[in-house]
Amino acid sequence: xxxxxxxVVRLETPNTTLVIKADKAEYLYYGKKLTSxxxxxxxxxxxxxxxxxxxxxxxxxxxxxxENADGGFSTAFEYSKSxxxxxxxEIAGLPSSYGEGKTLELKYIDPSTKVCLYLYYTVFxxxxxxxxxxxxxxxxxxxxxxxxLSSLQMDLMGExxxxxxxxxxxxxxxxxxxNVGKGVFYNDSKKGMTSHERNPFVMAxxxxxxxxxxxxxxxxxxxxxxCDGYGRARVLTGINDFMFRWKLLPGExxxxxxxxxxxxxxxxxxSCRMHAFVSEHIIRGKWKKRERPVLINNWEGTYFDFxxxxxxxxxxxxxxxxxxxxxxxxGWFGKRDNDLCALGDWFDNVExxxxxxxxxxxxxxxxxxxxxIWVEPEMISEDSDLYRxxxxxxxxxxxxxxxxxxxxxxxxxxxxxxxxxxxRVISDVISRCGASYVKWDxxxxxxxxxxxxxxxxxxxxxxxxxxxxxxGKITKKFPFVLxxxxxxxxxxxxxxxxxxxxxxxxxxxxDARERVKIQDGTSYAYPQVTMGSxxxxxxNHQTGNSNPLETRFNVACGGVLGYELDMSKFSExxxxxxxxxxxxxxxxxxxxxxxxxxxxxDAFDSALGGYMAVSKDRSQAIAVVAVNARVIGVAxxxxxxxxxxxxxxxxxxSRKQSNYEKDISFTAGGDMLMNGGYMLRGIFDDKEASANSxxxxxxxxxxKKCKN
Ligand code: GLA
Numbered sequence: 001x002x003x004x005x006x007x008v009v010r011l012e013t014p015n016t017t018l019v020i021k022a023d024k025a026e027y028l029y030y031g032k033k034l035t036s037x038x039x040x041x042x043x044x045x046x047x048x049x050x051x052x053x054x055x056x057x058x059x060x061x062x063x064x065x066x067e068n069a070d071g072g073f074s075t076a077f078e079y080s081k082s083x084x085x086x087x088x089x090e091i092a093g094l095p096s097s098y099g100e101g102k103t104l105e106l107k108y109i110d111p112s113t114k115v116c117l118y119l120y121y122t123v124f125x126x127x128x129x130x131x132x133x134x135x136x137x138x139x140x141x142x143x144x145x146x147x148x149l150s151s152l153q154m155d156l157m158g159e160x161x162x163x164x165x166x167x168x169x170x171x172x173x174x175x176x177x178x179n180v181g182k183g184v185f186y187n188d189s190k191k192g193m194t195s196h197e198r199n200p201f202v203m204a205x206x207x208x209x210x211x212x213x214x215x216x217x218x219x220x221x222x223x224x225x226x227c228d229g230y231g232r233a234r235v236l237t238g239i240n241d242f243m244f245r246w247k248l249l250p251g252e253x254x255x256x257x258x259x260x261x262x263x264x265x266x267x268x269x270x271s272c273r274m275h276a277f278v279s280e281h282i283i284r285g286k287w288k289k290r291e292r293p294v295l296i297n298n299w300e301g302t303y304f305d306f307x308x309x310x311x312x313x314x315x316x317x318x319x320x321x322x323x324x325x326x327x328x329x330x331g332w333f334g335k336r337d338n339d340l341c342a343l344g345d346w347f348d349n350v351e352x353x354x355x356x357x358x359x360x361x362x363x364x365x366x367x368x369x370x371x372x373i374w375v376e377p378e379m380i381s382e383d384s385d386l387y388r389x390x391x392x393x394x395x396x397x398x399x400x401x402x403x404x405x406x407x408x409x410x411x412x413x414x415x416x417x418x419x420x421x422x423x424r425v426i427s428d429v430i431s432r433c434g435a436s437y438v439k440w441d442x443x444x445x446x447x448x449x450x451x452x453x454x455x456x457x458x459x460x461x462x463x464x465x466x467x468x469x470x471x472g473k474i475t476k477k478f479p480f481v482l483x484x485x486x487x488x489x490x491x492x493x494x495x496x497x498x499x500x501x502x503x504x505x506x507x508x509x510x511d512a513r514e515r516v517k518i519q520d521g522t523s524y525a526y527p528q529v530t531m532g533s534x535x536x537x538x539x540n541h542q543t544g545n546s547n548p549l550e551t552r553f554n555v556a557c558g559g560v561l562g563y564e565l566d567m568s569k570f571s572e573x574x575x576x577x578x579x580x581x582x583x584x585x586x587x588x589x590x591x592x593x594x595x596x597x598x599x600x601x602d603a604f605d606s607a608l609g610g611y612m613a614v615s616k617d618r619s620q621a622i623a624v625v626a627v628n629a630r631v632i633g634v635a636x637x638x639x640x641x642x643x644x645x646x647x648x649x650x651x652x653x654s655r656k657q658s659n660y661e662k663d664i665s666f667t668a669g670g671d672m673l674m675n676g677g678y679m680l681r682g683i684f685d686d687k688e689a690s691a692n693s694x695x696x697x698x699x700x701x702x703x704k705k706c707k708n
Contacts, residue, residue, distance in 0.1 A: 002084050002104050002123060008040050009082065009104055011121055013128040016263045018121070019043075022106055023079040025050045027155055031208050031263050047232055048155035050106070050119060051134070053077060060228045061184065063134075063150035063236050067245070068113060069142030077108035077117050088122050088131075093465045095472075095499030096216050096258040097131050097281040100124050114139040127277035131216075133258040138248040145457075146246040150224075150238035151215060152259035156204060160233050162225045163203040165521050170509040170542055172196045172490040173521035175604050177205070180227050188222040190242045192446025192460055193487060194494040201525035204235055209265045212274055213237050214525055216282070217257035218496035219464040220244075243449075245457025257496070267524065268598055268642065275527035275597060282495050283530070285475070287482050287502040291589050292529065292560045293370060294322070294582055295437070299329035300510070300536050301566035304337050308354025312363060313568035319367050321575050322582035323563060325437055326364045327372035332357060334384060340407050343379040344386030344393075346425045361433040372437030372482075377426045378467065379408050379443065393418050397450040405444035406488075413470065414451040414462040423473045430478055438478075440471070440501060442487040464496075471500040484532055493522065503530050503560055510536035510564060511543040512555040513696045516610070516626045519558045520603035523611065529593040533559025535581075537566070538692075545694030549574065550657040553581045554624045554698040557592055558611045561585050577658045584655065588702075591615055591622055598642035600625060607637045608680075610698070614643035618670075619705040621650075625680060627697040630689070638677040641703065644670035649707035652678070655700040660685055664699070667706060 001012040008028070011018040019028040019040060027048040028040045051063045055074030066075055085103045090096065104121040118135040132152040138144050162180045164187045165173040178185070187202055189195035200215040202223045213235060215221050220240035227233045237259045246254050260277065264270035279288075296318040302310055315326045330336065332353055334345025353360040361371040380387050380394050387394060387409075395410040396402045402409055411418050430438060449459040475483055485492060485501035489508035497504060504526075507518045515533065522531055535552040539545060556562070563578070570578070585592065595613030600623060603609030612623035625639050644650060650673060654664040664683055684697040 001125070002102050004082070004084060011104065011123050011130060013123055013125050013130070015128045018130060020050060020104075020106075020121070021046070022082040025079065025106075025108065030154070032265070047230065048157065049153065051077070051108075051117065051153050052234070060232065060234050061224050061226045061236055062148065063153040064117060064136070065148040065241070066115065066136070067145035067147055069140065069144055073147070075110045075115070076112070077110050080107040080109045080116070082106045089120065091133055091255045091258060093468060094217070094255065094257050095468060095496050096133070097122070097124070097260065097277070098284070099281045113144070115144060124277055124281055126280060127262070128264070128273045129260050129262045129277040131258050131260050133256060135253055135255045136248065137253040138250055141250050143247055143249050146248060146254045147244065148238075148241040149254060149256045150236040151256040152213065152237050152261060154211065154213070154235045154261060156206065156211065156233040156235070157231055158206050158233065160227070161205040163205060165199040165201055165524065167196055169196050169488050169491070170507060171514065172493070172507050172518055173199050174517060175521050175524065180225065180233070182227045182229065184224070184226045186222055186224045188240050188242070189220050190240060192219060192449070192463060193442065193492045194218055194221060195445070196489065196491040199525070200237065200494055202235075202237070203267070203270070203524070204233065209263055210267055210270045211235070212262045212264070212270045212525070214260050214274070214495055215257055216260070216495040216499065217464070218467070218492050218494050220460050239461060243457060243460065245455065246461065247455060247458070260495070271524050271599070272596055274525050278495065278498060278530065279527050279594075282498050283502055284499065285502065286479055289594070291593060292482065292503065293324040293437075294585060295325040295327050295372065295562040296323045296567060297327040297329055297534065297562060297564045300541055300564045304331040306331065307352055308360060308363075310568070311360065312367070314566055315364050315367050315369055317567035317570060317575060318563065319369055321567065321578040322586070323369065325370040325372055327374065327437060327439060328360070329374040329439070330376070330441070332373070341381045341383035343376055343381040343408050344384040344411075346375065346429050357429070357433040361435070370436045371433060372439065373429060373433055373435045374439045374441060375426055375429060376441040376443060377422045377470070378411050378413055380411050381408050393421070395446070395448055395450060397448045400448065403447040405447070408444055409448075410444065410446060412451045413466040414454050414459060415466070419466045419470050422470050426474055427477055430474075430481065435481060437482045437484065439484045439486055439505070442492055444488075445491075468496070475500045490518070490522065493526065498526070498530055503532050505532040506559060509542045510534050511540040511545050512547040512552045512698070513545055513628070513694060514543060515555050516696065517603045519555070520599055520609055520611070523597055523599060528559050528597050528611075528613070531559030532562060533557075534562040534564040536564045543694065546692040547695045548659045548688065548692060549577055550659050551696060551698045554700045555626065557585060557622075557700070558624060560593060580658070588622055591620060595621070596643055600639055600642070601637065607631070608639060610639070612642060618643065618645045618648070621703040623701045623703060625699055625701070627680060627684065630684065630697065636679055636681045638679045640675070640677040641673040644674055644703070645705065646671035646674065647708070648705045651704045651706045653702050654683070655702060657699070659688070660699075664701070673703075
């Protein structure tokens with residue numbers, strides 16, 4: 001709800017309140033819901049600003065920096081007017097949240113140039129999230145340049161921990177918390193993608209609770225956190241101003257991507273709210289609320305080395321185990337037998353596919369599986385027919401040797417001709433094999449940013465606008481297809497992509513031990529139904545660790561379950577185990593994929609990690625506990641379950657695991673399970689560690705309400 005009284009605007013969600021003084025561009029309050037109807041006069045003249053600019057006496061990091069026609073950087077935006085819109089405005093060319101109309105529009109004008117700054121605040125009541133965006137309109141008579149336009153500025157007062165989700169390829173979104181006293185910190189990407197290294201989701205944790213910030217964008221981003229000498233903690237989120245310089249001719253405008261902010265009393269509540277927001281207002285289309293199929297992907301099973309027979313054998317074994325979708329990964333096109341060539345040649349490798357993609361897809365469908373396909377549309381290999389015929393499609397700086405990553409170059413997606421070409425060829429791939437699932441990969445970051453006629457300072461963002469145009473067109477053309485994004489694992493896992501792709505490949509590291517952490521970090525901002533999560537071979541191809549099949553399954557159930565190995569090599573017994581797993585998963589998939597998600601323990605800091613999914617009415621839950629290592633002479637860890645009804649009594653049973661003889665079964669009160677917890681004593685098998693290297697110990701519990 002948005003209410004305006006004079007210049008004071010109150011934005012309310014069920015659990016939070018944001019109060020803005022529009023004419024002074026001040027935040028008067030943001031945090032836990034205010035229930036009183038009291039006034040705010042005593043709080044006027046707040047140091048907490050909704051935007052900041054160079055040219056006054058505020059020297060904390062600026063949210064807006066313009067290069068004026070006279071070459072100077074000073075602006076002096078003054079209040080013009082505010083409106084409550086009934087329709088949330090679209091952000092031209094960019095993805096944004098949907099499903100809520102009422103939006104506060106605030107307008108400020110720089111009197112000496114007539115340039116206008118607009119800020120927008122939309123309230124999402126069902127998730128306590130507020131979406132914020134900003135726009136610069138050049139109403140002057142001369143050209144100007146936007147050098148920085150943050151999507152959101154939030155000024156807080158006090159001491160905060162600045163929490164980021166950082167990593168590398170294969171180790172994405174590891175939670176890092178810094179107690180920030182004073183100073184300037186930032187979290188960013190300059191790679192032309194959100195990156196494996198630093199996700200745009202950040203948190204500020206203070207005494208009053210946790211503030212979470214995310215960005216609906218997939219390119220270069222920057223989250224600035226400055227604690228100034230005055231005791232003010234300023235958070236800015238938006239497009240990275242690195243190399244950024246956007247020309248605005250008279251009458252033109254520039255829209256920053258949408259940011260989202262949420263306040264909650266603790267991390268657990270914050271991620272529940274973020275999940276509700278993403279599920280309801282970011283994910284779109286036919287798959288929004290649909291249970292996702294259990295898939296088998298051949299990548300780690302075959303890599304590039306496959307033929308029709310191998311693929312069909314894997315598909316047959318998977319079908320026997322109850323798998324529903326076969327995904328043919330890299331290697332099915334052109335002369336793609338390794339990663340040195342053929343990207344861009346999206347025509348069938350007839351030999352490897354046994355007569356063509358359609359042929360193979362039909363045979364897989366005849367086995368009773370759906371068919372999905374891998375593509376990497378934004379890339380080009382120099383050894384490809386596409387490069388030989390259209391070398392100018394590649395992103396390269398004339399006269400310079402380009403940087404190759406994974407031996408490949410990128411396409412210049414900032415060029416409309418290239419965009420149209422990609423839409424055409426990728427649409428053709430999807431239609432010709434009748435895919436019901438597409439994995440859209442992106443396996444390198446940008447380096448040789450160049451497009452003829454495109455200013456360098458605009459390149460990164462123009463690429464993103466081109467990319468969104470392409471994925472927007474393709475996903476609209478195939479509304480029944482389930483899209484999974486991928487970027488060498490989870491390098492572009494962000495809200496921008498989730499506006500088009502209903503799920504994302506979380507990481508190329510499929511080791512259960514590592515995945516507990518990666519999925520845990522990812523779950524702070526993104527719901528489990530968006531996280532692709534596979535059971536892969538043992539020993540694990542990335543780490544060499546060995547974990548029992550049941551452990552790999554327990555961990556993979558924390559996202560959307562898939563298998564990624566050569567199942568045709570499984571024994572009858574192993575197929576039997578997988579069949580039981582898949583049957584169990586299907587029976588409980590709604591709860592696992594869409595239940596309220598809670599993290600258990602602390603995957604990064606303690607001996608215990610894991611997760612739990614709870615049904616809406618709290619009558620059912622599934623929990624997985626993951627113990628990193630067993631230590632002798634120290635009490636076993638205790639798990640505190642979450643999200644249950646305190647006064648209800650629950651029956652807790654362990655899922656029957658093929659590697660455990662002992663089953664667990666007991667009843668306990670919800671409050672006891674959540675506050676006292678359950679000590680994980682005697683529930684693991686001592687043989688496990690000796691049989692497996694680098695293993696973790698996991699068990700899955702089913703929790704059912706048996707008494708109110
Ligand atoms: C990336 C993906 C993998 C796989 C390979 C294929 O690394 O993350 O899952 O698709 O590309 O080349």
